[in-house]
Amino acid sequence: MREPVMDGRFDVLLAKMQVGTADAVKTEIAASFWDEMGNGDHAQVHAHLFNVPSPAASCGGATPRPSTWTRYAVRTRLTPTHPPTTQGGEAMPLGSQGFAVIQLPETSPDILPSYDDCPVDEFMGNGTRFKRFSQYRLSPAGSDGWSFERLPHRDYTTFKKFDSAGCGIRRIDEPIKVDFTPLIEVGARELGLDRSEDWQINVHQNRTRADGGGPGPLTPAGVHHDGHEFVMIAILNKLNVAGGTTRLWTPDADDPLWTDTLEPGQAVLWDDRALAHDVTAVLSADGGRGHRDILIVAFSRWAEKWYGDDHYAAALTEQ
Structure with missing residues (x-):
């Protein structure tokens, strides 16, 4: 049905949502609004087009795939104060603020028990961190998938x-024993990685333990960048812990851009070049032993990979 009257509250909302946004975002909003108004053609005003059947309705029963914009809006519960940026006419999944929080699929039965077998991290955490580490090469596969070469x-x-806090040394970690690639591929798709080239990822399987004797520190380096293009932190399990609040920071900010204590089944992804981060210490919820199990994935283009002799020489000789 057509709208019986024009609702001016929409225009007020449209104006309010632009307060404080970047010029490029305002330009994109204006272009979208002009398209909503039919680009000057009264017959093409979208309110009237609701009466016109979509060509997709006669596509032989196939369900059209939702656009990146639709998936972005559903994933982030988009509000007018968080409009997306665009690149080449397509919505960028991370949006204008450079991050997104997503829901993870269920993990295979062997994933959570594998954290019980993580060796203590001899280099970080003062005995409260347990870790395994592996690296992969990602190559585009099919229409939107990725293949993983360990x-x-x-x-x-x-x-x-x-x-x-942990630079300039070879940190010796045992390799990961289970297959996290289904979770990682979810992150890769949500990030909208450039499919014109391969990517290299560092994968950290971390458990942080806390008890009544003290907290489990998570970011000894404080607010920092990891040095990659994108980062994903996935929370897989929490047992009898508090704290572990993730914060994202814009340059020179006095307060974080975003802060939240994620629960199991959630992940945060962000543009590591635009945003710094830190995570508050994990605390025991009741004075007894508890732990927090996470997966950290750092994404770099293959041309900028953190792997191989050139990378190790550069990292170990940096002054």
């Missing part, structure tokens, strides 16, 4: 400019 196991190294 790379020969090597030590983890990072740069001083990104991690002053």
